[in-house]
Structure formats: structure tokens, C-alpha cells
Amino acid sequence: MPSTPLFFNFNSDPALGKALLLSLGAEAGELNQRKFPDRETYLRIDTPCDGRDVVVFCNLFDPDERILPLIFLCETLRDLGARRIALITPYLCYMRQDKRFQPGECVNAIPFAKLLSAYVDFLVTMDPHLHRIHSLDEVYRIPTQVVEAAPLIAEWLKQHRPEALLIGPDSESEQWVSRVAELAGCPYVVLEKTRFGDRNVEVTVPEIERWQGMTPVLLDDIISSGHTMLAALSHLRHQGLKRPLCIGVHGIFADNAYAELSAAADVITTETLPHPSNSIAIADALAAPVNAWIHAN
Structure with a gap:
């Protein structure tokens, strides 16, 4: 031994x-x-x-x-x-x-x-x-x-947000978001994102009226500037859904990203980077x- x-x-x-x-x-x-x-x-x-x-x-x-x-x-x-x-x-x-x-x-x-x-x-x-x-x-x-992180996030969602609608920030995230959705037993959609620079992002949200009454949960591996999520949140504001939730594996939160996101949504992360948003062990x-x-x- x-x-x-x-x-x-x-x-x-x-x-x-x-x-x-x-x-x-x-x-x-x-x-x-x-x-x-x-x-x-x-x-x-x-x-x-x-x-x-x-x-x-x-x-x-x-x-x-x-x-x-x-x-x-x-x-x-x-x-x-x-x-x-x-x-x-x-x-x-x-x-x-x-x-x-x-x-x-x-x-x-x-x-x-x-x-x-x-x-x-x-x-x-x-x-x-x-x-x-x-x-x-x-x-x-x-x-x-x-x-x-997908199984850990899925388990957290099952316990805390069973009515989640998962939302991926771009086409590259679909494989990862679909994995979480499968494990959590939740539906998901994927945004269309065009990036013009580190802090200049244009997001198109697909039609989600059919998901009324569910909690939109935006997932990303890294939350850095937060601009992608903020752009998506601005579109979700008028969709009649519950207060959104943002989940990141790695919460970098450059500049004022955390305060801006927290004003529009609940925000949690895994413990990979120490931060007040850490909720997933x-x-x-x-x-x-x-x-x-x-x-x-």
C-alpha cells in the first residue's frame, strides 16, 4: 500500500x-x-x-x-x-x-x-x-x-432549480449545455452570438415563449467580462420568465461584471476560483x- x-x-x-x-x-x-x-x-x-x-x-x-x-x-x-x-x-x-x-x-x-x-x-x-x-x-x-463540472451543476439544478430552462451562450457551448441538460432532465436552447471584441458582443435569443413559468439558466464555462450574459439578460427581461440564473464554472468577473450581472440575475459558480458566488462544491x-x-x- x-x-x-x-x-x-x-x-x-x-x-x-x-x-x-x-x-x-x-x-x-x-x-x-x-x-x-x-x-x-x-x-x-x-x-x-x-x-x-x-x-x-x-x-x-x-x-x-x-x-x-x-x-x-x-x-x-x-x-x-x-x-x-x-x-x-x-x-x-x-x-x-x-x-x-x-x-x-x-x-x-x-x-x-x-x-x-x-x-x-x-x-x-x-x-x-x-x-x-x-x-x-x-x-x-x-x-x-x-x-x-456538468454532473455537479446538474445535481445542483435538480436540487435548487428543477424548473430550469438551460441557455447556452453560443453554438460552441451546445455540446456542454446539452450534457448538463441531459443529466438534470431539463430542456435547453442555444443563443446566436457575434463577437466584435472582448467587450463588444451581439446576442440573438431564440423564441422561448413556450417555456413560460420556467427559470432561464444561462450556462458558460468562463464568466469574464460578463458581456455575453448581460446581452442575453437584456433580451430575457421582456419574455415573462422567472428571474434568471447565471452559472459559470470559472467566475473571473473582470471589472464590475459581478455587480452588473447580480443586478439582473442570480449568479453562482463552482469553487474553482474563490468568490462570493461559489455555490457548487x-x-x-x-x-x-x-x-x-x-x-x-
């Missing part, structure tokens, strides 16, 4: 970190870190890790502040004899730029995947932004596991593939 894994919460959500620690049945590792006056990172691992599996929880939102210290941690763990290193990052960054849209652009999804693959042995994340890259295996050189779902990985070898 493998020994109890070590767990490090590396500069991430304390509440989710505690829940992951319990779900993994792991031992909390002790870490000493600080910044030197010149802003360089000092790091010291105070728990022996020789021959042990190590799980690092590091949420890679705002990655440029976290990735270099994370590499220092993983390299030090390896140097001190850690057997294997698993990384749990609920929000996996640098997935949007998966194509060279303009000459000279960095397709940063590729070098970032190479970088992480060099320092960890297993990666677990939740619903990364996969578009032209269809699977993490296309860019990562290590075993990866994508945990679906994810710790057990993220821990399950790590536990399986640990006990498989």
Missing part, C-alpha cells in the same frame, strides 16, 4: 485546500516561503518528502505571479526525493491562445504545457477552455485528468482521480 501522500496548498484558496486535504486523506506539508527585499522568492520545505507521493494544490489563475514559485517548489520536492508529484489546478491558465490569429503571436498554450509537463507527473483540472485544442493530451506530455470530484492515481501505482 502506498504511504499517506503529502499535500501542499500553494498560494491558493484555504477553504478549498482544506476540503481537498480531507478528501485526499493526505498529510499537510509544512512550507516556509517569503519574498526577499528585491521581490525574489525564498522557499523551504519543512516536511520530509523522500520516497513519498506529493499533491500540490495551486490554482493557476493570475499565473504569472505563481508559476515561477510553483516550479521552485516542484524542483525542490524532486531534489528532496519526492516519488511523484501531482498538481491540482482547478483553473488551468493559458488555454485561450491556442492558435496564431495574427502573425508573430505566441501560441502560449503550447509552451506553457511543455513547462508544466517538465515539473509534475500528473495534472488534474476542471473544464479547461478547450476549443481548437480538443484534448490536453495534444499539448501535455504527462497524464492529465479533466474533471467535468468541487473538492471530492477533484480528489477522486488523484486518489486513483496514487493507489494505482
Whole structure:
């Protein structure tokens, strides 16, 4: 039987970190870190890790502040004899730029995947932004596991909004929204979206008069500027439906997005990014593939 894994919460959500620690049945590792006056990172691992599996929880939102210290941690763990290193990052960054849209652009999804693959042995994340890259295996050189948010969202809807009409923000979301609808036993429709820029979106809402008396539930994997949802909400306002609900897997809420959305709808998210909107627990779902990985070898 493998020994109890070590767990490090590396500069991430304390509440989710505690829940992951319990779900993994792991031992909390002790870490000493600080910044030197010149802003360089000092790091010291105070728990022996020789021959042990190590799980690092590091949420890679705002990655440029976290990735270099994370590499220092993983390299030090390896140097001190850690057997294997698993990384749990609920929000996996640098997935949007998966194509060279303009000459000279960095397709940063590729070098970032190479970088992480060099320092960890297993990666677990939740619903990364996969578009032209269809699977993490296309860019990562290590075993990866994508945990679906759809079953968690569907279970929440069954408990709290059984009368939901699910609404996808665009044609690309149909496969994901239809999956949630199937699991929750709800009908769904998909909007037609034309994007003219990061903050300029035009949305067309299909005819939904037949769904009177239901709660419109807008689903998206990432709520960033919120403009797509806001555009849809402005159309729904005059349809005679119940107060809308917006659900996002990853709630980034740039600028004043959360306040603007909350004025027009209820808003909830999963726990991938710590935020007052967090309502859907994810710790057990993220821990399950790590536990399986640990006990498989």
C-alpha cells in the first residue's frame, strides 16, 4: 500500500485546500516561503518528502505571479526525493491562445504545457477552455485528468432549480449545455452570438415563449467580462420568465461584471476560483482521480 501522500496548498484558496486535504486523506506539508527585499522568492520545505507521493494544490489563475514559485517548489520536492508529484489546478491558465490569429503571436498554450509537463507527473483540472485544442493530451506530455463540472451543476439544478430552462451562450457551448441538460432532465436552447471584441458582443435569443413559468439558466464555462450574459439578460427581461440564473464554472468577473450581472440575475459558480458566488462544491470530484492515481501505482 502506498504511504499517506503529502499535500501542499500553494498560494491558493484555504477553504478549498482544506476540503481537498480531507478528501485526499493526505498529510499537510509544512512550507516556509517569503519574498526577499528585491521581490525574489525564498522557499523551504519543512516536511520530509523522500520516497513519498506529493499533491500540490495551486490554482493557476493570475499565473504569472505563481508559476515561477510553483516550479521552485516542484524542483525542490524532486531534489528532496519526492516519488511523484501531482498538481491540482482547478483553473488551468493559458488555454485561450491556442492558435496564431495574427502573425508573430505566441501560441502560449503550447509552451506553457511543455513547462508544466517538465515539473509534475500528473495534472488534474476542471473544464479547461478547450476549443481548437480538443484534448490536453495534444499539448501535455504527462497524464492529465479533466474533471467535468456538468454532473455537479446538474445535481445542483435538480436540487435548487428543477424548473430550469438551460441557455447556452453560443453554438460552441451546445455540446456542454446539452450534457448538463441531459443529466438534470431539463430542456435547453442555444443563443446566436457575434463577437466584435472582448467587450463588444451581439446576442440573438431564440423564441422561448413556450417555456413560460420556467427559470432561464444561462450556462458558460468562463464568466469574464460578463458581456455575453448581460446581452442575453437584456433580451430575457421582456419574455415573462422567472428571474434568471447565471452559472459559470470559472467566475473571473473582470471589472464590475459581478455587480452588473447580480443586478439582473442570480449568479453562482463552482469553487474553482474563490468568490462570493461559489455555490457548487468541487473538492471530492477533484480528489477522486488523484486518489486513483496514487493507489494505482
